[in-house]
Amino acid sequence: MPGSAIETVSLDAMTLVGLPVSGGWQDLSRVVPQAWHRLFAEEAAIADAARSVGAYVGVSLAMEDGIYFEFVGQLVSGCKVAPAGLRLLHIPANNYRHRRHNGPLHGIAATFQSIYDDAEELGIPAGIFKLDFGYQADGTITPHDLYIGIDPIAAPETF
Secondary structure: OOOOOOEEEEEOOEEEEEEEEEEOHHHHHHHHHHHHHHHHHOHHHHHHHOOEEEEEEEEEEEEEOOEEEEEEEEEEEOOOOOOOOOEEEEEOOEEEEEEEEOOOHHHHHHHHHHHHHHHHHHOOOEEEEEEEEEEOOOOOOOOEEEEEEEOOOOOOEEO
8 A cells, every 4th residue: 555654643724725526426536627627727816816825735525415525725825815716715723644645646545545444443533524735736646645634623614
């Protein structure tokens, strides 16, 4: 299994500019890449709206009645209003189980599952809320830092 050791970490609050995405499991492989493409096309507008920009992050927010609610975004600071057509997502400080994924993108789901399996074995309550850092606007494949929120999670807010 590509990746590193699994550990518990704390991440500070963060704000992302991006796009909400939702769909059934079978739809995600189509709608999420479309959202990434649209977000990458807004790179200049995001840079103009923020004091600084950082990593691109995929967020799994929730699952309800078979519909997954995701968010694709770019980490920002000093951004008060999202550029037209985009949204802000504020994620409060939380604790996570973390593992680095080294390998092809199609293996990320298995690495996330290894984090869930580890949490279950240790009796750590891990929820649906996940963060995936490592996407690149130019399509370069890089390691991905994967985080699964440890319950209770301070819920993100979109605005």
